[in-house]
Amino acid sequence: MTLDSKVPSGPLADKWDKHRFDLKLVNPANKRKFRVLIVGSGLAGASAAASLAELGYDVDCFCYQDSPRRAHSIAAQGGINASKNYQNDGDSDFRLFYDTIKGGDFRSREANVYRLAQVSTHIIDQCVAQGVPFAREYGGTLANRSFGGVLVSRTFYARGATGQQLLLGAYGALNRQIHAGKVTMHNRCEMLDLVLVDGHARGIITRDMVTGKIERWAGDAVVLGTGGYGNIFFLSTNAVGCNVTASFRAYKRGAYMANPCFTQIHPTCIPVAGEHQSKLTLMSESLRNDGRIWVPKKKKDTRPAPSIPEDERDYYLERIYPTFGNLVPRDIASRAAKNVCDDGYGIGMSGLGVYLDFADAIQRLGRDVISQRYGNLFDMYERITGEDPYKVPMRIYPASHYTMGGLWVDYNLMSNIPGLHVIGEANFSDHGANRLGASALMQGLADGYFVLPYTIGNYFATEHQEQVTTDHPAFGEVEAEVKGQIDRLLAVKGKRTPASFHKELGKLMWDHCGMSRNAKGLEQVLQRIPELRQEFWENVSVTGAGMELNQCLERAGRVADFLEFGEVMAHDALGRGESCGAHLREEYVSEDGEAKRDDDNYCYVAAWEYQGDGKEPALHKEELVFENVELTTRSYK
Amino acid sequence: MSGLTRCLGSSIGRKGLMGITGILLSLFLIAHLIGNLLVFAGQDAVNHYAHALKANAALLWFMRGGLFLVFATHVYLALSLTAENRRARPVKYVQEHTQVASLASRTMVLTGLLVLAYLIFHLLHLTKGVIGHEAWSSKLPDGSQDVYTMVVLGFKSPILSGVYLVSMALLYLHLSHGLKSFWQSLGWNHPVYRPLFEKIGTGLAAILVIGFASIPLTILLGVIQLPGGGN
Amino acid sequence: MKLTLHIWRQKDAQDKGGMVRYEVDGVSEHSSFLEMLDVLNDGLIEKGQDPVAFDSDCREGICGMCSLVINGRPHGPWTATTVCQLHMRAYRDGDTIYIEPWRAKSFPVLKDLIVDRSSFDRIQQAGGYVSVNTGNAVDANCLPIGKPAADQAFDAAHCIGCGACVAACKNASAMLFVSAKVGQFAVLPQGQTERKERVLSMVEQMDKEGFGNCTNQYECEAACPKEISADFMRMMNLDYFKSSATTS
Known part of the structure; x- marks a missing residue:
């Protein structure tokens, strides 16, 4: 099957306008006849559910949390980009597009990224209209700050809780539609499989996480806004509940998984503190605006940070990348931190950490200004570590944070399975091999508010399908499989906890498929995962029963999927014989240690097709065509 | 549904009404205290005041009726709101912990009911004369009631005075929360001046209660004596 | 240990x-x-x-x-x-x-320790939003909002809806939670159009859900992990009276 990206023809800047005109419309009176099943209630899912309901579609929305307001978009701290050019510093749609394409190391689709830049300004307008309390100047206009990888100030923010405020805006819009009866919300309800009828996505199977009841849902389209799979590493900045199950089940039903090895490791997280740690906490990238990153010039220097004199400190980002300094993109900052730690300069008990120092900024701007900008982050840091960052520098280390890869979608955000749409972090589309800061919120809301509501109508208008109810045999078959898997999990009655398997898998992936990869390590992963999986199915302990609230069972099901998904990731990382963005293959680096991209051989999207259990997935390539930007070597020096 | 009925059916509306009736009752207490303090001005002043009140029977009964209505509303709302509050937490915590709620605020219903009991006692004592009938029957030479003598005679009893003093302590607890709470319930509080408003509330409660308590106390201590200085 | x-x-x-x-x-x-x-x-x-x-x-x-x-x-x-x-x-x-x-x-x-907080969702559904359809917005800077108002709105909007206020309240009242959402929109120009209707219906839903009544003890404020101020409850009380008085 060839992958048709369905990118419209014509000049880059006109593609979306032209496409919107070309898209077929659904008669307003007929919209209520279409039911859309939306899985996930984060920025993408909630905004899509609200916008589609406003248009008149009937929407069912599902989330595994107890309320749609708790989706993990809520944890995004720093901000959201938009090419408003309010600061008059030379920003434009094209510049945002270019920064994003370049930041992604030229592994994303031009047309998608340009559209993202175009609609970015509408997102800010929409959110302000909803009452999202963005930061403001005294004159009443919106404030901006800058983020890594760019030289303009285009990031809108709401203190250190931008994701929360944007999500609550979308949650409000969603609530309004729930109140109006246009959206039916299903909380504590986890999607466990996708149902296809005649090759089209026509429904899902869910488990009610309170009663354990397995339920069938039929619709005219399925939308996955289920987030990323960063929890494959066990320790990540994701919520503990984040999982790959919905995406992975769609993959097993035939949807292609694109670029799964593109996983972002965020440079500024609080280092691991103990073996029982369940998650890592991010310190917003915005801290790099005022904080300076350094390590001691002496290896294994155990002196406390303040007593290390200025000339014995290595501000390595400022030294290596004088133009961008501490504001280099995330992949570069993470790798640089890893390199200095691998070389023995790391700080803290584990030696896996670097300093993020605010002493200069506090001296220059005063404690009050710093507290205004980052107070909540400083407080959070102190609560977790017991150290006061106003007095001693923060200790930070990279951690898994975001996944650029995801289910393959075309320009209409539809996967290769007709009717299955994928939005937000769950798709692969806009960030290439590395995502710039403050772009995830932008993409989630762009997809949900301004792209999917147009494109899904085209699907309904052009691919007319027969009515399907949950009595269709396809539902019965998939439901039986879902129940079978649950019964299998409960029947093992082994000795090890699901979490212990997750931890072991996570360490394996982090060591060999994390910040840097090599063929040997990846082959080791591919060899080890099946063994681990086998042990899982022989020795996992899942307590309780299926028909009850059972967190152990939930966890086990998710870990089972991660245990298969890890292989797809490793295949992808192994297959991509180049270094680009967050994907660093040790075999492909330049002399000064920078990523060496190979545009001649790898300028494509790697889309993997499931071939059956235990079989290597098949690779499909979508060649990336760059007509508007020149493929250059990324340089932030 | 009209705005008013909706409001009076709601939690916020009923709390507001608690506040308003509380303020009215406090205003009554202020007036009552001013009247009572005439004891310090001597027998004639008190009796003159008492007779003036009784002379205007229509006004007196109108005021009494109004007062009763306000009081009954206050008590009824307190009981119904409390019953709802109890229902809102059917299972109690095994470990209870209080961070900031004052003792007064946590015992409003208890102090309120005890003050109600005291009030009945008070009416039976000084208004109806069922308790301490002998003192209540004190007469002036013209045959009218000698309120001054009744009060002084009554409070000479340590038991009766004790009941009054304990009741005043309970009333203080009740008012100290009530008089700082109504600012909030009625939306008149202020983020900056909240502490000041609260001090005004507790201050007023203290003044009221000290004022009331000063009468039995001074009588017990012999500062105020029977007409002619006799014991 | x-x-x-x-x-x-x-x-x-x-x-x-x-x-x-x-x-x-x-x-x-x-x-x-x-x-x-x-x-x-x-x-x-x-x-x-x-x-x-x-x-x-x-x-x-x-x-x-x-x-x-x-x-x-x-x-x-x-x-x-x-x-x-x-x-x-x-x-x-x-x-x-x-x-x-x-x-x-x-x-x-x-x-065990898991509770059902869908009552909070239903209160929000009763009016905790500005009714604006996607695509209707004007340019964001067309609506200047002073920094103090924006900051105050954020202070309220920072509520995470955990329910600690209810758990801490001696009466299991949800006033702090409800007032945070009402307050966010009460201080913003975007919230004015539906201001009266919002506070009336959100409070009505709050009462319907069976929460207790506020007795101004501020245990909620002390327990709130986001330090939402009890002043938002004061604002909501006043807003509620005004809205009741001027709505038929």
Whole structure:
């Protein structure tokens, strides 16, 4: 099957306008006849559910949390980009597009990224209209700050809780539609499989996480806004509940998984503190605006940070990348931190950490200004570590944070399975091999508010399908499989906890498929995962029963999927014989240690097709065509 | 549904009404205290005041009726709101912990009911004369009631005075929360001046209660004596 | 360190439930409180016993999912901190810790320490938004909003909807939660059009859900992990009276 990206023809800047005109419309009176099943209630899912309901579609929305307001978009701290050019510093749609394409190391689709830049300004307008309390100047206009990888100030923010405020805006819009009866919300309800009828996505199977009841849902389209799979590493900045199950089940039903090895490791997280740690906490990238990153010039220097004199400190980002300094993109900052730690300069008990120092900024701007900008982050840091960052520098280390890869979608955000749409972090589309800061919120809301509501109508208008109810045999078959898997999990009655398997898998992936990869390590992963999986199915302990609230069972099901998904990731990382963005293959680096991209051989999207259990997935390539930007070597020096 | 009925059916509306009736009752207490303090001005002043009140029977009964209505509303709302509050937490915590709620605020219903009991006692004592009938029957030479003598005679009893003093302590607890709470319930509080408003509330409660308590106390201590200085 | 835990166990919504005593050993002071429970649960699962069910998701203090009453205090002893950010530094070797679910009629227990907070969602659905369809917005800077108003709106909007206010309130009142959303829109120009209707219907829904009545004790404010000010309740009271008086 060839992958048709369905990118419209014509000049880059006109593609979306032209496409919107070309898209077929659904008669307003007929919209209520279409039911859309939306899985996930984060920025993408909630905004899509609200916008589609406003248009008149009937929407069912599902989330595994107890309320749609708790989706993990809520944890995004720093901000959201938009090419408003309010600061008059030379920003434009094209510049945002270019920064994003370049930041992604030229592994994303031009047309998608340009559209993202175009609609970015509408997102800010929409959110302000909803009452999202963005930061403001005294004159009443919106404030901006800058983020890594760019030289303009285009990031809108709401203190250190931008994701929360944007999500609550979308949650409000969603609530309004729930109140109006246009959206039916299903909380504590986890999607466990996708149902296809005649090759089209026509429904899902869910488990009610309170009663354990397995339920069938039929619709005219399925939308996955289920987030990323960063929890494959066990320790990540994701919520503990984040999982790959919905995406992975769609993959097993035939949807292609694109670029799964593109996983972002965020440079500024609080280092691991103990073996029982369940998650890592991010310190917003915005801290790099005022904080300076350094390590001691002496290896294994155990002196406390303040007593290390200025000339014995290595501000390595400022030294290596004088133009961008501490504001280099995330992949570069993470790798640089890893390199200095691998070389023995790391700080803290584990030696896996670097300093993020605010002493200069506090001296220059005063404690009050710093507290205004980052107070909540400083407080959070102190609560977790017991150290006061106003007095001693923060200790930070990279951690898994975001996944650029995801289910393959075309320009209409539809996967290769007709009717299955994928939005937000769950798709692969806009960030290439590395995502710039403050772009995830932008993409989630762009997809949900301004792209999917147009494109899904085209699907309904052009691919007319027969009515399907949950009595269709396809539902019965998939439901039986879902129940079978649950019964299998409960029947093992082994000795090890699901979490212990997750931890072991996570360490394996982090060591060999994390910040840097090599063929040997990846082959080791591919060899080890099946063994681990086998042990899982022989020795996992899942307590309780299926028909009850059972967190152990939930966890086990998710870990089972991660245990298969890890292989797809490793295949992808192994297959991509180049270094680009967050994907660093040790075999492909330049002399000064920078990523060496190979545009001649790898300028494509790697889309993997499931071939059956235990079989290597098949690779499909979508060649990336760059007509508007020149493929250059990324340089932030 | 009209705005008013909706409001009076709601939690916020009923709390507001608690506040308003509380303020009215406090205003009554202020007036009552001013009247009572005439004891310090001597027998004639008190009796003159008492007779003036009784002379205007229509006004007196109108005021009494109004007062009763306000009081009954206050008590009824307190009981119904409390019953709802109890229902809102059917299972109690095994470990209870209080961070900031004052003792007064946590015992409003208890102090309120005890003050109600005291009030009945008070009416039976000084208004109806069922308790301490002998003192209540004190007469002036013209045959009218000698309120001054009744009060002084009554409070000479340590038991009766004790009941009054304990009741005043309970009333203080009740008012100290009530008089700082109504600012909030009625939306008149202020983020900056909240502490000041609260001090005004507790201050007023203290003044009221000290004022009331000063009468039995001074009588017990012999500062105020029977007409002619006799014991 | 070694700790004695007394944890509320309740099989399902119908079960009566009760406190069960557990001993945990080898707890690191660097662990978070929830990681301490993870360790307890790992031990239970290895023995084939039902682990303690509790809610948590982001574990960085923003999703509002975690909801434990520890020694009588929602979210435990640290101020302005959710349970997930509470660390075991707060305890000493040999301590006894009581862990209970949020207690309110409107938050029925589903299992162990997990409660159903859908009543909060229904209150929000009753009007906690500005009715603006996607695509209707004018340029964001067409609506200047002074920094003080924007900051105040944020202070209210920062509520994470965890329900600690209800859990802490002696009367299980939801006033602080409701007033935070009402207050956010009351101080913003975007919220004015629906201001009256919003406060009336959100309060009506709050009452319908069976929460208790506020008695101005401010336990909610003290327990709130996001330090939402009780002044928003004062504002809502006034707003409610004004709206009632001017709405037929």
